[in-house]
């Protein structure tokens with residue numbers, strides 16, 4: 001069975017006090033509800049230790065928003081897979097489009113990061129998706145297939161089973177414009193069949209593929225009801241418990 005996941009990407013938001021407040025609210029929400037999905041958060045790296053202190057193990061998945069492609073050493077500003085493992089983090093987002101856009105990350109970088117994360121027992125959440133220009137040019141299927149192959153296809157079948165993929169069309173991130181459930185579903189199915197062609201259907205069927213890009217309380221249910229969509233990576237709407245909890249509850253029935 002594929003895991004169902006709602007993950008919140010906090011990006012570069014919140015003071016330490018505000019971050020603590022939202023974590024405490026989430027804890028109390030989790031104590032009073034039994035969601036039908038796993039709940040993960042990716043707060044700024046500075047607050048990961050605090051998250052580990054607030055949540056019991058396995059209560060909420062704790063993810064970094066990025067990690068280094070290098071193991072250790074003179075890489076100022078970076079955090080390593082080893083460091084994440086040492087604080088017992090659950091995993092890391094890898095290849096978010098904002099990392100690609102502002103920090104020049106490519107799928108080859110993602111490939112190295114994913115391998116390092118897996119070697120340390122961390123769950124990589126590999127993000128991909130096409131730009132508006134690529135979609136307008138009708139290249140979206142090819143772009144996403146190519147991203148998936150470069151970032152993931154050096155992995156063994158055993159390794160790729162542990163990866164979570166987040167399809168996030170760049171034109172839908174933070175823009176208020178969402179892919180329609182049908183547009184998202186067809187790309188999710190395409191990613192799954194790309195993986196099935198190399199690793200077989202059984203492996204492909206085990207991989208959770210999340211959708212990200214302007215998921216909100218009022219569109220989450222329809223998006224999550226698609227057969228190849230296993231949850232969401234939520235940006236803006238993860239910053240308030242009221243919105244985030246309603247998205248979690250889109251899995252309720």
Ligand code: PGA
Nearest residue numbers: 173174213214234235236
């Ligand atoms: P958004 O961000 O929900 O604010 O569009 C999603 C993401 O970047 O992961």
